[in-house]
Amino acid sequence: MNNPSFRNWQSVQEEVLRRIHARVWTPGNLIPNEADLALEFGCARTTVNRALRSLAESGLLDRRRKAGTRVAAQPVAKATLDITVIRIEIEDRGQKYGYQRIERGETVPPLAISGAMKTHATRPLLHVRALHMADDTPYAFEDRWINPEVVPKGLAESYETVSANEWLLKHAPYTHGEIAFSATSATSEEAGILCCNKNSALLTIDRLTWDGSSTVTKVRLLFEPGHQLRTNL
Amino acid sequence: MNNPSFRNWQSVQEEVLRRIHARVWTPGNLIPNEADLALEFGCARTTVNRALRSLAESGLLDRRRKAGTRVAAQPVAKATLDITVIRIEIEDRGQKYGYQRIERGETVPPLAISGAMKTHATRPLLHVRALHMADDTPYAFEDRWINPEVVPKGLAESYETVSANEWLLKHAPYTHGEIAFSATSATSEEAGILCCNKNSALLTIDRLTWDGSSTVTKVRLLFEPGHQLRTNL
DNA sequence: CAGTTTTTTATGTATGTACATAATAACATT
DNA sequence: AATGTTATTATGTACATACATAAAAAACTG
Incomplete structure (x- = not known):
């Protein structure tokens, strides 16, 4: 493995998205834990956390303490409508x-x-x-x-x-x-x-x-x- | 001032919401910067940042570097619809x-x-x-x-x-x-x-x-x- | 072996520090 | 005065560390 080094949370998020999309990580299955990913990506765990939390908020990942993080089995697409004046x-x-x-x-x-x-x-x-x-x-x-x-x-x-x-x-x-x-x-x-x-x-x-x-x-x-x-x- | 001490980002967020709601901070107007709020709330700036960022994401605050944070003049309500199978x-x-x-x-x-x-x-x-x-x-x-x-x-x-x-x-x-x-x-x-x-x-x-x-x-x-x-x- | 308690573990978050970045304000130059 | 340059400043983020918390797994107990 080379060392692409993902140094900010956006690039970590992109890489995670790429892997989900490329079926490296498949729906319903666990992905490595934050600590391991941090090690692999060459960044701090907090950075990985930021990326994964944001993906979980948008419904693409399911996260539970101790249980770990998995790709959402049936991705709940969240359509956000801006209701304004x-x-x-x-x-x-x-x-x-x-x-x-x-x-x-x-x-x-x-x-x-x-x-x-x-x-x-x-x-x-x-x-x-x-x-x-x-x-x-x-x-x-x-x-x-x-x-x-x-x-x-x-x-x-x-x-x-x-x-x-x-x-x-x-x-x-x-x-x-x-x-x-x-x-x-x-x-x-x-x-x-x-x-x-x-x-x-x-x-x-x-x-x-x-x-x-x-x-x-x-x-x-x-x-x-x-x-x-x-x-x- | 007493020292209520808001020690987690959720309680900081609640307090911010309360102030917006109670018109202590009014739509379109600047609120104190993160450093001052951290001082007032007795927590780290990162904690204040977390609370404010989250409120900005939901459209209640407008934030811009250097310009500061203000209560959204035009609160854009974001209706999130979950589109699932x-x-x-x-x-x-x-x-x-x-x-x-x-x-x-x-x-x-x-x-x-x-x-x-x-x-x-x-x-x-x-x-x-x-x-x-x-x-x-x-x-x-x-x-x-x-x-x-x-x-x-x-x-x-x-x-x-x-x-x-x-x-x-x-x-x-x-x-x-x-x-x-x-x-x-x-x-x-x-x-x-x-x-x-x-x-x-x-x-x-x-x-x-x-x-x-x-x-x-x-x-x-x-x-x-x-x-x-x-x-x- | 069922039920309970303890341990383990992955995520969640708080903190201090440091630096990045964008946008404004202040200043200097022509 | 118009323009370009340089500080200044508030937010944005990265990191190491520490502890909190929920939930699963393991150990224990009757």
Whole structure:
């Protein structure tokens, strides 16, 4: 064996990837331990650790104390979608952002909403509906419920020029949330708003965000027909 | 100041999160440098670095050499979806997995396919269509094209009992890929296969995987109506 | 031999030190 | 003032070492 000497964690990672790819190390099987690899690569164990930990985070390796490190039997590809403010999303594509508030009110929500948000069934919530546009064509319809107990300052906003999407991200901190992707058929009202045919298939994102133990907001985003969310693996 | 002493990177991270959350450090603004934080927290700079790096990876902090670390003005939430073998996906839900091959053939693909896969327009590819079932009801329809030049062994498979989805993950390595989520309307054929109404809105995943500079496979997955992909933020 | 305890071992992480790197700030030059 | 050069500085990383921790394997015990 010669001495290629992998002196930084990125090159160690590349070499490990190469071996997995070249089937030197095969799915489900153990790879040498960190100490041995460090010796072989001519670097410190911490450097190997850094490389392997990072690969484990991305799902390509399974690591367990004492049990060792093995190539993931069925590599769980992790598709990471960047969820950002819609305005930025559109501007990043080089399109002109447009926004239009459709409705704003303090109303008692349907049971499905108060149930999911775990608010009292008779308690009114702030309800904001708006349309986001890219280059003057409809891009996404936002239907949002905001919990005024958690975000009292949200009641003072009109959401006429700044979307709730953006205002909340800036002013309402949250600790965690859930997100769900699905496909729904456009109702006739939604079709009207998005300027598409009734029953068009719409990519839908439902998001529920929490601040500690109370819900901040629940939002449904309906994207224009044909919209794609893309990422690399 | 008292001395709470944060002795591991997780607790440092928690404290940093707490301060961001409590608006001690606000979006867009600089936070103290690693050395100062290490001093304050009573730990080594490497420990602070570990905590901050991890937060930067998840999009909550922006870090630049010399410029320092600041709370992300625009917190990009990263939704990580685990894309795994469909059989595992179903079994993890505690449901019975079923599989049925619908079609297998070596045919010249439509131009849209050969174009995306960058194969010669007249070259036949392996085409496999199959249905994945959960508890005996249709779950996902898989429509796949395989490049036999890259995966010659794939030609020997019938895909009658083992899905192409699973076979490929085990036998065909890939270096990178693209994935796109969208919503499509069920054609009458798709509706027949998935036992749903025509024009139902179907969550759709298109995936294209590469091995170096050649495409391994292109697959479209159509999920049963109402299907959701969920994750936490 | 089943069940429990101890040992072993591979990963996980904390620390001090040293140097690398990128980007800004300060300075000098024309 | 515009431009090029040189410090300065915060993050990024490598390393040796030490200890923590989880889990498997071995030893022990009734």
